[in-house]
Amino acid sequence: xxxxxxxxxxxxxxxxxxxxxxxxxxxxxxxxxxxxxxxxxxxxxxxxxxxxxxxxxxxxxxxxxxxxxxxxxxxxxxxxxxxxxxxxxxxxxxxxxxxxxxxxxxxxxxxxxxxxxxxxxxxxxxxxxxxxxxxxxxxxxxxxxxxxxxxxxxxxxxxxxxxxxxxxxxxx
Amino acid sequence: xxxxxxxxxxxxxxxxxxxxxxxxxxxxxxxxxxxxxxxxxxxxxxxxxxxxxxxxxxxxxxxxxxxxxxxxxxxxxxxxxxxxxxxxxxxxxxxxxxxxxxxxxxxxxxxxxxxxxxxxxxxxxxxxxxxxxxxxxxxxxxxxxxxxxxxxxxxxxxxxxxxxxxxxxxxxxxxxxxxxxxxxxxxxxxxxxxxxxxxxxxxxxxxxxxxxxxxxxxxxxxxxxxxxxxxxxxxxxxxxxxxxxxxxxxxxxxxxxxxxxxxxxxxxxxxxxxxxxxxxxxxxxxxxxxxxxxxxxxxxxxxxxxxxxxxxxxxxxxxxxxxxxxxxxxxxxxxxxxxxxxxxxxxxxxxxxxxxxxxxxxxxxxxxxxxxxxxxxxxxxxxxxxxxxxxxxxxxxxxxxxxxxxxxxxx
Numbered sequence: 001x002x003x004x005x006x007x008x009x010x011x012x013x014x015x016x017x018x019x020x021x022x023x024x025x026x027x028x029x030x031x032x033x034x035x036x037x038x039x040x041x042x043x044x045x046x047x048x049x050x051x052x053x054x055x056x057x058x059x060x061x062x063x064x065x066x067x068x069x070x071x072x073x074x075x076x077x078x079x080x081x082x083x084x085x086x087x088x089x090x091x092x093x094x095x096x097x098x099x100x101x102x103x104x105x106x107x108x109x110x111x112x113x114x115x116x117x118x119x120x121x122x123x124x125x126x127x128x129x130x131x132x133x134x135x136x137x138x139x140x141x142x143x144x145x146x147x148x149x150x151x152x153x154x155x156x157x158x159x160x161x162x163x164x165x166x167x168x169x170x171x172x
Numbered sequence: 173x174x175x176x177x178x179x180x181x182x183x184x185x186x187x188x189x190x191x192x193x194x195x196x197x198x199x200x201x202x203x204x205x206x207x208x209x210x211x212x213x214x215x216x217x218x219x220x221x222x223x224x225x226x227x228x229x230x231x232x233x234x235x236x237x238x239x240x241x242x243x244x245x246x247x248x249x250x251x252x253x254x255x256x257x258x259x260x261x262x263x264x265x266x267x268x269x270x271x272x273x274x275x276x277x278x279x280x281x282x283x284x285x286x287x288x289x290x291x292x293x294x295x296x297x298x299x300x301x302x303x304x305x306x307x308x309x310x311x312x313x314x315x316x317x318x319x320x321x322x323x324x325x326x327x328x329x330x331x332x333x334x335x336x337x338x339x340x341x342x343x344x345x346x347x348x349x350x351x352x353x354x355x356x357x358x359x360x361x362x363x364x365x366x367x368x369x370x371x372x373x374x375x376x377x378x379x380x381x382x383x384x385x386x387x388x389x390x391x392x393x394x395x396x397x398x399x400x401x402x403x404x405x406x407x408x409x410x411x412x413x414x415x416x417x418x419x420x421x422x423x424x425x426x427x428x429x430x431x432x433x434x435x436x437x438x439x440x441x442x443x444x445x446x447x448x449x450x451x452x453x454x455x456x457x458x459x460x461x462x463x464x465x466x467x468x469x470x471x472x473x474x475x476x477x478x479x480x481x482x483x484x485x486x487x488x489x490x491x492x493x494x495x496x497x498x499x500x501x502x503x504x505x506x507x508x509x510x511x512x513x514x515x516x517x518x519x520x521x522x523x524x525x526x527x528x529x530x531x532x533x534x535x536x537x538x539x540x541x542x543x544x545x546x547x548x549x550x551x552x553x554x555x556x557x558x559x560x561x562x563x564x565x566x567x568x569x570x571x572x573x574x575x576x577x578x579x580x581x582x583x
Contacts, residue, residue, distance in 0.1 A: 024310060024313075027542075028313065030542040031316065031540075031541070031542060033542065034540055034541055034542035035316070035540040035541075037540075038536065038539035038540040039540070041539070042536075042539075117532065118532060118535075118536055120338075121317070121338055121532060121533060121536035122536050122539070122540060124317075124318075124336050124337075124338055125316050125317050125536060125537060125540045126540065127336060128315075128316070128317070128318065128335045128336060129316065129540070131334055131335055132313040132335070135309075135334065136309075136313070
């Protein structure tokens with residue numbers, strides 16, 4: 001009789017724990033999704049800010065490279081997003097030294113710097129959420145019971161941060 | 173933005189985290205944001221509480237990280253934290269030092285939505301994490317954005333949590349320090365200033381006191397001005413009777429007088445032995461235009477630009493300290509050069525600049541956090557009907573629930 005009660009209590013506790021873990025896992029995935037949406041939006045804003053440098057640049061290979069890279073970044077699919085963003089970072093790095101010292105160009109550059117800085121933040125928070133979800137998914141219980149269902153393992157988003165000017169780099 | 177900030181340490185006891193939270197809140201309010209700070213307060217009646225601080229009750233002293241931290245952690249604190257969260261309806265919750273068992277950790281347990289955590293210390297081991305291990309993870313994983321105030325704190329976050337943190341330095345109201353006048357009534361002659369708890373070993377007052385005889389030998393008319401709370405016995409112990417009149421003890425100084433204390437020194441000395449992850453005192457002294465002599469801890473070395481903006485000496489080495497203090501006191505030209513270099517460093521730490529960096533983090537975190545459905549549900553504020561702050565409320569609720577269960581079971 002007591003064995004039966006103990007067993008029932010154990011089963012209930014285990015069921016509660018599994019439900020709670022599944023809920024936690026679900027929330028972690030929701031965080032990853034939200035963080036990716038934010039990062040995606042911020043990368044698009046960065047690409048748009050990079051495009052607004054174009055009118056200030058003299059014609060030449062750097063301007064063409066920035067034109068092409070920023071257009072690619074605006075229309076990038078999720079799979080090759082990291083490569084496209086790195087290409088944009090390099091194109092920006094090549095183009096910035098050619099900017100004239102006009103107030104308009106300075107304003108466009110400041111806007112790009114702010115957007116790049118925010119993209120760095122968004123990427124850090126996205127990768128933080130990914131790391132949390134991955135840690136939980138790798139634990140025994142979620143793996144054994146397949147609590148994550150059919151959801152793909154969240155992936156880190158790795159890109160260079162070099163679109164930032166030196167003073168921002170030290171701050172970010 | 174509606175911002176809720178949780179300070180884990182007792183508000184009416186001075187400390188680095190408390191000062192940081194205070195200044196951050198002021199800067200955010202100045203920028204037009206709506207800020208509420210939840211903090212343990214020992215005596216809400218006598219403490220001079222700003223209107224935006226919500227007291228969360230008394231805290232108990234706990235030895236932690238080589239010193240004594242005063243923490244609030246328990247069912248009553250949790251109830252108050254919940255109520256504060258419910259009433260605040262914050263866009264962003266900003267907790268400080270959530271790795272200590274404190275209000276910050278309770279807030280992480282209780283809150284939903286966008287949470288930012290700032291890590292101040294660079295403790296090598298978190299005792300809380302070692303004891304509770306994975307059971308704290310569910311609270312900590314709710315944090316979307318992490319801020320570290322120093323590279324050392326950032327390394328700690330990465331090693332213990334496996335997460336990156338954004339580096340946003342501590343801030344200083346530069347103007348307040350730059351415009352300060354020296355205190356009245358101090359002895360004339362060159363003065364070395366120290367600010368910090370007298371009896372906290374890692375602040376290193378003992379090192380400075382041991383350096384005093386060597387310093388007086390080289391600069392006979394020098395005085396030490398020591399500002400900070402604590403037991404002055406250490407002075408009696410370490411300073412020979414003949415030199416005791418060289419040490420001026422100011423005791424605990426008010427926040428208003430602090431800039432004047434810095435401005436009173438010809439040199440500011442930070443002889444800290446360890447445990448300092450940032451070194452806000454250095455920035456404050458530099459903002460007041462006082463050249464700094466500091467122990468060569470990593471954090472100090474970084475703030476002082478590897479010795480370009482201040483003088484470094486080997487940690488704990490009283491002889492080297494005496495020698496370097498004397499050399500600087502006898503060289504006004506070098507003091508001017510250092511003060512000018514320090515002024516250039518200080519601007520990156522001005523709150524005006526730092527608060528905007530924190531705001532950028534808030535916005536990024538708010539954008540990266542899913543909106544949960546239950547967050548939008550209006551919960552009835554039960555506490556409005558009950559007696560406020562009644563510790564028996566929980567047991568009363570439990571009793572009523574048991575009665576209702578019994579009534580249902582026994583018709």
